Amino acid sequence: MRKITIATTNDGYKLEEMGHQPWHEYDGLSIDFILDFKHIPEKEYLLKVTSLSKEFDWINVEDGNFIFDLEKIKRNFNVFSECKWMKSYITLKPNYEPALDDSKFIVSFSATKKEIEVNAPKKIFLSHKGADKPLVREYFQLLKELGFDPWLDEDAMAAGTKLNRGIYQGFKESCAAIFFVTPSFKDEDYLEDEVDYAIDEQKEKGDKFAIITLALKDQDGKTGEIPGLLRKYVYKEPSSQLEAFREIIRALPLETGNKVWKN
Incomplete structure (x- = not known):
C-alpha cells in the first residue's frame, strides 16, 4: 500500500509520501490525515479534513463525498509514477482510527489496486x-439497455464544454x-484527434x-475507408447491424452481466 500522509502542524500541515511496504498484502492507495485532536472536538474531524482538502487540487469534496483524482496524484507523488492503474477518479469513504501517538487521530481513505481497477470508469x-x-x-441505446455506459458527445458533454477537451476526457x-x-467518416479535424x-x-x-x-456500408453499398493508423488493428466489415453489434460485444474488454430477473 502506497501512502500519502497529511499531518496538521501549528503553522499548517506537513505532507509526506511512502512507497509500497512488502509486509502489506496488497498494493494500492492510502491517504491519511493525521489530526492533533487535543485542539479539535471529535465531531469536527471530518470538517477539518474537508478544510484541509481545499489545499490540494487532487481532492474534491462534493456533498460530503471525497473524490480523488488518481492521475493528478500520480503526477504529484513519485511513489505512484509507475502505477498504470492510477487512472481517472475514485470516491472513497473515510475511516477513523487512533494514532500511535495518543494525542493524534487519523482519518484515512484507502483502496487496493484491485478496487481501483474495478471501480474505474468503463x-x-x-x-x-x-x-x-x-x-x-x-447502437448507443442498445448498449445502454444491456447495462453498458456508452459515451456520445451530445449527451456526455455539458453546454459550454470545449469540444476537444470533452473528447479527451x-x-x-x-x-x-x-x-x-x-x-x-474522414480522418481529419476532431475525428483525427479521436484516432x-x-x-x-x-x-x-x-x-x-x-x-x-x-467498416459500414451506406445505402448505395459503398464501404467506409479505414484510416491508415487504424489499419494495424483488427477491423470488421459486418454485413448487417446485428452482425456489427455482435462484433462490438465480442471485442469489448468487459464481461456481460449476470442474468437476473427484472423483478
Whole structure:
C-alpha cells in the first residue's frame, strides 16, 4: 500500500509520501490525515479534513463525498509514477482510527489496486461523423439497455464544454473506442484527434482498452475507408447491424452481466 500522509502542524500541515511496504498484502492507495485532536472536538474531524482538502487540487469534496483524482496524484507523488492503474477518479469513504501517538487521530481513505481497477470508469466511446449520428444513436441505446455506459458527445458533454477537451476526457474515462467508419467518416479535424487519443489510450491501458473499428456500408453499398493508423488493428466489415453489434460485444474488454430477473 502506497501512502500519502497529511499531518496538521501549528503553522499548517506537513505532507509526506511512502512507497509500497512488502509486509502489506496488497498494493494500492492510502491517504491519511493525521489530526492533533487535543485542539479539535471529535465531531469536527471530518470538517477539518474537508478544510484541509481545499489545499490540494487532487481532492474534491462534493456533498460530503471525497473524490480523488488518481492521475493528478500520480503526477504529484513519485511513489505512484509507475502505477498504470492510477487512472481517472475514485470516491472513497473515510475511516477513523487512533494514532500511535495518543494525542493524534487519523482519518484515512484507502483502496487496493484491485478496487481501483474495478471501480474505474468503463465508458465506451462512440466515434462517428455527425451525419451518421442517427445510426450511432441506435447502437448507443442498445448498449445502454444491456447495462453498458456508452459515451456520445451530445449527451456526455455539458453546454459550454470545449469540444476537444470533452473528447479527451471521454477517452480517459473509457475502456473502448468504437469507430463507425462509413463513407462519411474522414480522418481529419476532431475525428483525427479521436484516432490519436484511442491509440494513446490503448498503448497506456493495454488489454484494458479496445479499439473496435467497423467498416459500414451506406445505402448505395459503398464501404467506409479505414484510416491508415487504424489499419494495424483488427477491423470488421459486418454485413448487417446485428452482425456489427455482435462484433462490438465480442471485442469489448468487459464481461456481460449476470442474468437476473427484472423483478
